[in-house]
Structure formats: structure tokens, C-alpha cells
Amino acid sequence: MSPDLAKPFINATKHVLSATAAxxxxxxxxxxxxxxxxxxxxxxxxxxxxxxxGTFCISFDKNTAVHIVRHMLGDAIEDVVQDVQDAMGEITNMISGHARVGMVSMGLKLQGSTPSVIMGDNHSISYRASAQAIAIPFSCQAGKFTLEFCFD
Known part of the structure; x- marks a missing residue:
């Protein structure tokens, strides 16, 4: 897998989290x-x-996820679990969309499914590809998260 594939994901992540959660x-x-x-x-x-x-995934620690949701919704969080699930799915969908647009210039046309959200410590990720996943760790004032992608 080409390391150049990481660039659209990095650019998309920076853009989306800046725009949605400052x-x-x-x-x-x-x-x-x-x-x-x-x-x-x-x-x-x-x-x-x-x-x-393949598969695209973002994993957030709890504090980072809640921080992002609070910035997206203000203090209007009513159900933390449901709001975190919805917001993380939407953030991932936006990042995936922006990254896929970035990949068009690389000659790749990709479509994405509806996001699925998994919560809980030490859960595993099932990839739709046999290749090993590339992981990109991120940090910000809210905490840490990791973006992963895997393509055949």
C-alpha cells in the first residue's frame, strides 16, 4: 500500500475537525x-x-470524543452515549468523504458505506481487506485519536 494514501486522510482530518470542533x-x-x-x-x-x-476507521479515547461532541453541540448533550455515537459517526463520514475527494486526484474513485460505531474498551476492528492497516496517530488539545485504513 502506497504511503501517499495517508495524505488525503491527514488533510481531511485536519480540515473537518477544525471546521466542526475548532x-x-x-x-x-x-x-x-x-x-x-x-x-x-x-x-x-x-x-x-x-x-x-477496504475499511476506514477512527478510534477516539473517551475524553476526546466527549470534548468533540461538546464543541459540536455546545452544552446541549442530552444522552452522552447516543450523542457520542451519532457525532463520531458523522465526523468519520465527513473525514471519509473529504479523503475520498482527495483520492480522486490520485486516480481513485471510492465510495463509502454508512458508518458503524463500536464502543467499549479493547474492542477489535474487522477490516474488509486482507492487507495490514495503516494507522495515523493524532493529537490535539482534546486528547488523542487514531485513524486507520486498509485497502486491497
Whole structure:
């Protein structure tokens, strides 16, 4: 898998979280993920089809997820679990969409499924590809999260 595929995901993540939650995020160096254990306790996954098939996922730690939701909704959080699930799914959908637009310039046309959100400590991520996932750690004033993608 080409390391250039990480660039659209990094750019999309910075853009979406800046626009939706006023967060300045910093990407760490991408690495090959050796296992399927999520890097956080809230993960949103999107299946990818088109020129490549695979999975896109973002895993947030609890504090980061709640911080992002509070910035998106103000203090209007009524049901923390439901609001976090909805917001993380929507954030992941927006990042995936922006990244897929960025991949068009690389000659790739991709479509994304509706996001699925998994919550809980030490949950695993099922990838729709046989290749190993690329993980990109991010940090911001809200905390840490990890973006992962895997394509055949």
C-alpha cells in the first residue's frame, strides 16, 4: 500500500475537525498496525468500495470524543452515549468523504458505506481487506485519536 494514501486522510482530518470542533490536530508518523485492537474506546468504521476495497476507521479515547461532541453541540448533550455515537459517526463520514475527494486526484474513485460505531474498551476492528492497516496517530488539545485504513 502506497504511503501517499495517508495524505488525503491527514488533510481531511485536519480540515473537518477544525471546521466542526475548532480543533487544531497534529498527525504523528503513520505506521503499519500489527493487530486489530482499537486504539480507543469509541471507533467509527466505514466500508470502502470502488477502485479499491477496504475499511476506514477512527478510534477516539473517551475524553476526546466527549470534548468533540461538546464543541459540536455546545452544552446541549442530552444522552452522552447516543450523542457520542451519532457525532463520531458523522465526523468519520465527513473525514471519509473529504479523503475520498482527495483520492480522486490520485486516480481513485471510492465510495463509502454508512458508518458503524463500536464502543467499549479493547474492542477489535474487522477490516474488509486482507492487507495490514495503516494507522495515523493524532493529537490535539482534546486528547488523542487514531485513524486507520486498509485497502486491497
Amino acid at each position: 480543533l487544531e490536530v497534529v498527525a504523528g508518523p503513520p505506521y503499519v498496525k500489527k493487530d486489530k485492537i482499537a486504539c480507543g474506546c469509541v471507533s467509527a468504521l466505514i466500508g470502502i468500495t470502488g477502485d479499491k476495497k
